[in-house]
Amino acid sequence: MSESIETSETSETSTMSGSNGTNETDGTSGTSEMSEMTGDVPEVSIVLPAYNEASTIASATEMTIKTLAGFLPSDSFEVVIAEDGCTDETPEIAALLARDHDRIRHFHGENRAGRGAALSRVFESVESDVVGYIDTDLATDMKHLEELVESVRVGPYDVATGSRLLPDSQANRSLKRGTASRVYNGLVRTCLSSSVHDHQCGFKAFDRTALDDLLPTVEDRHWFWDTELLIRAQRMGYRIHEFPVVWNPGRDTTVDVLRDGGFMGYRVLRLWWQLGRTE
DSSP: OOOOHHHSSSSSOEEOOOTOOOOOGGGGOOOOOOOSSSOOOOOOSEEEESSTTTTTTTHHHHHHHHHHHTOOTSSSSEEEEEEEOOOSSSHHHHHHHHHHOTEEEEEESSSOOOOHHHHHHHHOOOOOEEEEEEEETTOBOOGGGHHHHHHHHTTSSSEEESSSSSOOEOOOOOOHHHHHHHHHHHHHHSOOOOOOOOOSSSSSEEEEHHHHGGGGOOOOOSSTTHHHHOOOOOOOOOOOOEOEEEEEOOOOOOOHHHHHHHHHHHHHEEEEEEHHHHH
């Protein structure tokens, strides 16, 4: 586990459960126990990051399994619900889903770690050859899931990411948020010499070897995590497949354009300074 994740300001306890009923506690609390999957390690793991998703997590998980089963053997994949310090019934629902379905696992974060930190912890816990995540509101049309997975599993790429900003993309966003996204991604492309157009789309997959190399280098624990991961992947020479997607927001976003935009801009400049010092 990367140093930036281990040295958190709060004590975090996480458990991962599968249909065998065993648990694991992640390294942030000082102890670690990995539960074993029923059967062989799956080739593909898709993570659903969840914070207070009680009303949608069951349907999102069902749709993800159904879509994966449409192009993969049923014993070759798993869906991991990674809930992060939820205050609603998401943990209980996720635990029941994991108990009743051998393709579902549940990663429980007792305290809120942050989106990036929660994803990093789960990615380090699974052992699949291909590891991906999709936003739990399923804003990206699930018809793209096959391209996401297969471009890494059988294709020539190390990283795959959906994009709302390519010419053939179809993104239903307000003018305000669409403009903010283009400004942010333009800043990233200019300051960090990125060839990716959309760094923040919650629809990504990674080759295991690439992921193991990348995770220890990523410092951000929150929303800049996606951008930093893609920038470092490019700097390390990994092959990235960015493809257009159909995207419709599944719910009202909690992102504040001015507040969060300012923070993200600061993170871009900070990473630019860090990378400049090491080159």
